[in-house]
Amino acid sequence: MPNLLKPESAPIRALRAAALAAAATLTLVAAPFALAKGTLVYCSEGSPEGFQPQFYTLGTTFDAVSVPMFNRLVQFDIGTTNIFPALAQSWQVAPDGKAITFKLRAGVKFHSNAEFKPTRDFDADDVLFTWNRMADDSHPFHKPAAGQTFAYFDDMGMKNIVERVEKIDDLTVRFVLKRPEAPFLADLAMDFASMLSKEYFETMQAKGKAALADDLPIGTGPFQFVSYQKDATIRYKAFDAYWGGRPKIDTLVFSIVRDATARYAKLKTGECHVMAFPKPADLAEMRKDPDLAVLQKEGLNVGYIAFNTEKKPFDNKLVRQALNLAVDKDAILKSIYQGSGKVAKNPIPPILWSYNDQVKDYAYDPARAKALLAQAGFPSGLDVDLWYLPVTRPYNPDGKRMAEMIQADWDKIGVKARLTTFEWAEYRKRSKSGEHSIVMFGWSGDNGDPDNFFTPLLGCDAVQGGGNNARWCNKDFEALITKAAQTPKQADRAALYEKAQVIFKDEAPWITIAHSVRFEPVRKEVVGYKMDATAHHYFDSADLK
Amino acid sequence: MLKFLLRRVALVVPTFIGVTLLAFALIHLIPGDPVENLSGERGMDPARRARLLHDYGLDRPLAVQYADYVGQVLRGDLGNSLTTHEPVGREFLTLFPATIELALFAMLFAVAIGLPAGIVAALNRNRFADYAVMGVSLTGYSMPIFWWALLLILFFSVHLGWTPVSGRIAVQFDVPVVTGFLLVDALRSGNFSDFGAFRSAASHLVLPAIALGTIPLAVIARMTRSSMLEVLREDYIRAARAKGLSHARVVLVHALRNALVPVVTVIGLQVGLLLSGAILTETIFSWPGIGNWLVHGVQSRDYPVVQGGILLVATVVIGVNLLVDLLYGVINPRIRHG
Numbered sequence: 011m012p013n014l015l016k017p018e019s020a021p022i023r024a025l026r027a028a029a030l031a032a033a034a035t036l037t038l039v040a041a042p043f044a045l046a047k048g049t050l051v052y053c054s055e056g057s058p059e060g061f062q063p064q065f066y067t068l069g070t071t072f073d074a075v076s077v078p079m080f081n082r083l084v085q086f087d088i089g090t091t092n093i094f095p096a097l098a099q100s101w102q103v104a105p106d107g108k109a110i111t112f113k114l115r116a117g118v119k120f121h122s123n124a125e126f127k128p129t130r131d132f133d134a135d136d137v138l139f140t141w142n143r144m145a146d147d148s149h150p151f152h153k154p155a156a157g158q159t160f161a162y163f164d165d166m167g168m169k170n171i172v173e174r175v176e177k178i179d180d181l182t183v184r185f186v187l188k189r190p191e192a193p194f195l196a197d198l199a200m201d202f203a204s205m206l207s208k209e210y211f212e213t214m215q216a217k218g219k220a221a222l223a224d225d226l227p228i229g230t231g232p233f234q235f236v237s238y239q240k241d242a243t244i245r246y247k248a249f250d251a252y253w254g255g256r257p258k259i260d261t262l263v264f265s266i267v268r269d270a271t272a273r274y275a276k277l278k279t280g281e282c283h284v285m286a287f288p289k290p291a292d293l294a295e296m297r298k299d300p301d302l303a304v305l306q307k308e309g310l311n312v313g314y315i316a317f318n319t320e321k322k323p324f325d326n327k328l329v330r331q332a333l334n335l336a337v338d339k340d341a342i343l344k345s346i347y348q349g350s351g352k353v354a355k356n357p358i359p360p361i362l363w364s365y366n367d368q369v370k371d372y373a374y375d376p377a378r379a380k381a382l383l384a385q386a387g388f389p390s391g392l393d394v395d396l397w398y399l400p401v402t403r404p405y406n407p408d409g410k411r412m413a414e415m416i417q418a419d420w421d422k423i424g425v426k427a428r429l430t431t432f433e434w435a436e437y438r439k440r441s442k443s444g445e446h447s448i449v450m451f452g453w454s455g456d457n458g459d460p461d462n463f464f465t466p467l468l469g470c471d472a473v474q475g476g477g478n479n480a481r482w483c484n485k486d487f488e489a490l491i492t493k494a495a496q497t498p499k500q501a502d503r504a505a506l507y508e509k510a511q512v513i514f515k516d517e518a519p520w521i522t523i524a525h526s527v528r529f530e531p532v533r534k535e536v537v538g539y540k541m542d543a544t545a546h547h548y549f550d551s552a553d554l555k
Numbered sequence: 556m557l558k559f560l561l562r563r564v565a566l567v568v569p570t571f572i573g574v575t576l577l578a579f580a581l582i583h584l585i586p587g588d589p590v591e592n593l594s595g596e597r598g599m600d601p602a603r604r605a606r607l608l609h610d611y612g613l614d615r616p617l618a619v620q621y622a623d624y625v626g627q628v629l630r631g632d633l634g635n636s637l638t639t640h641e642p643v644g645r646e647f648l649t650l651f652p653a654t655i656e657l658a659l660f661a662m663l664f665a666v667a668i669g670l671p672a673g674i675v676a677a678l679n680r681n682r683f684a685d686y687a688v689m690g691v692s693l694t695g696y697s698m699p700i701f702w703w704a705l706l707l708i709l710f711f712s713v714h715l716g717w718t719p720v721s722g723r724i725a726v727q728f729d730v731p732v733v734t735g736f737l738l739v740d741a742l743r744s745g746n747f748s749d750f751g752a753f754r755s756a757a758s759h760l761v762l763p764a765i766a767l768g769t770i771p772l773a774v775i776a777r778m779t780r781s782s783m784l785e786v787l788r789e790d791y792i793r794a795a796r797a798k799g800l801s802h803a804r805v806v807l808v809h810a811l812r813n814a815l816v817p818v819v820t821v822i823g824l825q826v827g828l829l830l831s832g833a834i835l836t837e838t839i840f841s842w843p844g845i846g847n848w849l850v851h852g853v854q855s856r857d858y859p860v861v862q863g864g865i866l867l868v869a870t871v872v873i874g875v876n877l878l879v880d881l882l883y884g885v886i887n888p889r890i891r892h893g
Contacts, residue, residue: 046727057851059638067595155640157610161593164600236729240649241843241851243726263726267841268851271705275713275720435587435856442598453596466597475598 048260053282080204080229091458107190139208162202196459258553328386335379354522364507391424405452442476480519634859643863652735654844661768673779696773823879
């Protein structure tokens with residue numbers, strides 16, 4: 011007779027069988043898969059917004075689009091902010107600084123895809139097409155879809171800089187400027203100025219697929235587009251006919267991993283070779299890992315606190331100087347940047363030419379700060395609002411902690427700071443409209459020209475545009491940076507910027523906090539990979555051993 | 556049956572109105588707007604800002620925006636993503652198979668382990684096996700998904716090296732997307748020598764399915780246990796045993812079928828839980844599904860993606876719940892006539 015109460019039997023057997031089946035499945039599927047030789051996997055931090063470099067502003071998009079697949083007339087030498095000839099072989103600036111003539115490189119091939127086989131090499135028509143598409147409202151390809159704008163072109167005010175682009179011959183073009191603009195060359199090295207193929211867009215239009223031309227990129231860059239699986243992977247193959255020489259790797263894969271911990275885990279297990287944006291907290295462990303190398307580079311950035319100089323009492327230079335003197339920057343660097351930053355004394359980082367090392371920073375001196383505050387008419391201190399960053403940014407790993415440290419420092423001189431923050435987009439919106447009295451901010455440079463820091467952050471026009479958070483418009487400073495932007499020779503420009511930095515320091519519209527160092531962990535088998543100064547990720551020269 | 560069906564379907568209409576209103580209100584309540592989100596630290600050209608606000612329809616009163624949105628939805632148009640400019644419906648359909656695949660395997664895992672575990676616990680009431688099953692399931696239920704997922708990655712992927720860390724398939728397999736279900740597409744891709752693509756896709760499913768399936772597993776195990784305990788006390792079970800039927804037959808045929816009624820309901824309800832859990836699981840495992848997509852949509856204030864995504868997910872959940880209601884009626888005829 012069967013034992014009715016004995017719970018052996020079918021359910022337990024079923025459970026055991028299920029466990030065995032699961033174990034067997036795991037064994038079957040868990041066999042590792044070796045990467046094909048010549049395939050480099052980069053764990054990126056997000057999906058590109060699209061595949062057209064003219065429309066977007068995110069570094070993530072540029073990394074996936076303009077960097078691997080396109081070229082500019084001039085480009086930044088990887089690892090520096092020096093400009094080198096790319097699709098333009100040489101250039102000549104007119105004596106009055108109001109025109110630049112580019113001699114284009116001959117024999118530059120465009121990529122091809124299932125829809126398009128180029129019949130000609132890159133030439134002046136492509137330069138005109140690329141530029142006029144952004145500049146000319148009546149250009150047939152000017153407005154492809156609602157909500158798509160030529161973001162950088164518009165935001166950098168290119169229409170106020172460039173009068174027109176002329177074709178001199180097939181391999182010569184001239185940019186005629188409305189005013190002398192020395193930084194313009196560096197602007198042309200930026201991603202938004204990536205050169206498109208006129209023939210490709212026209213072919214696609216003739217086929218009735220004009221919109222697809224923006225989704226399926228055709229460029230002249232080192233890698234050709236293969237496929238994109240949304241939010242998962244982007245695949246590229248080396249472009250054999252690349253004018254700069256075929257890349258050493260055959261296949262480049264972007265594996266999109268939004269979570270930094272998961273990116274690190276993938277790097278450790280060899281599922282990717284290079285990872286973007288490590289968490290500062292993981293760096294110590296990464297350095298100990300024999301399979302990894304942690305590359306580092308001084309960032310093209312600055313983290314700062316801006317006083318709203320339109321509001322009392324921050325319109326008083328003495329108050330601004332006093333609050334500068336009361337901040338112990340060394341302690342902030344030690345506690346928040348943990349060795350991955352440098353104290354900032356100028357608005358531009360030391361790796362930029364024209365950095366004025368003679369400028370003397372406000373050394374931490376609470377006694378002098380208190381005296382200055384008394385001189386300004388606040389002997390018993392004052393109450394202030396300090397807005398702190400709600401997010402981690404490349405120039406500031408922990409805004410809240412930084413604000414707390416500054417709050418404690420200021421407390422010592424009788425300044426009581428109330429800490430406030432908002433959601434990130436709201437924070438930017440409110441500070442751009444000047445609601446704040448003291449705001450924590452920062453900047454990462456787009457190009458290697460000092461003007462890219464001075465004008466958008468401290469220029470008088472930027473008060474209205476919102477980039478000038480100090481809302482500080484100083485005539486002497488403005489005259490210097492304007493003149494510098496219109497002066498052709500770099501040495502002359504540097505002298506002007508150096509003077510501007512002296513005024514800036516004395517006027518103290520900001521407390522310059524730090525220039526952060528960027529880190530990139532790569533696996534040891536990766537050779538020839540160099541970190542870029544403008545925080546892009548180039549794999550042209552990378553190889554695997 | 557038809558009356559029952561109509562009554563259920565009628566209830567769906569107000570639910571839909573509520574969902575569109577809620578999705579619209581919630582995303583607009585979050586501070587920050589999509590245009591500001593595009594600008595970064597740099598100021599934005601005022602003309603470009605004005606054009607974008609106009610293009611996105613954000614320069615109109617909220618009530619007008621809502622009315623337009625509802626009108627658009629009724630015409631079957633969910634709008635275009637503000638980030639990618641692709642139609643929301645198309646993006647959803649591209650990514651949804653990945654979420655279904657994950658949810659399906661998570662559910663399979665939950666049912667395959669949860670059901671027998673619940674039965675074993677019921678049959679061993681107040682004994683070690685019962686305490687063990689209930690203890691483990693309570694732990695599973697209480698564990699935050701993101702933490703559990705990270706633990707799984709650290710142990711199985713980084714420490715033991717058994718499973719891949721994240722993604723849907725190893726990067727060396729470029730499987731053409733046909734159905735969107737990678738296991739199916741991998742088989743279709745024709746690599747039959749070692750089933751490499753299929754094995755890779757399967758291995759990538761293991762950890763996310765476990766992470767996502769853990770809470771439903773706990774719920775199913777607990778529900779099966781209590782339901783079984785109730786049924787096992789019934790007179791007809793005693794009668795079956797008295798008739799001399801085998802233990803297995805009594806448990807699996809006589810008791811389980813009736814015990815399953817509430818369990819099926821619970822399994823249906825887990826679909827909502829699976830889809831909400833997918834948001835965290837997909838983010839951690841870089842699973843290119845709708846959870847990952849929605850999180851990014853919220854971060855970038857991509858209103859059409861968030862509104863459309865929530866609406867479509869709600870449609871799926873409502874649809875499944877309706878199906879469960881109907882199924883419930885099939886399993887238990889008394890419901891139909893209630």
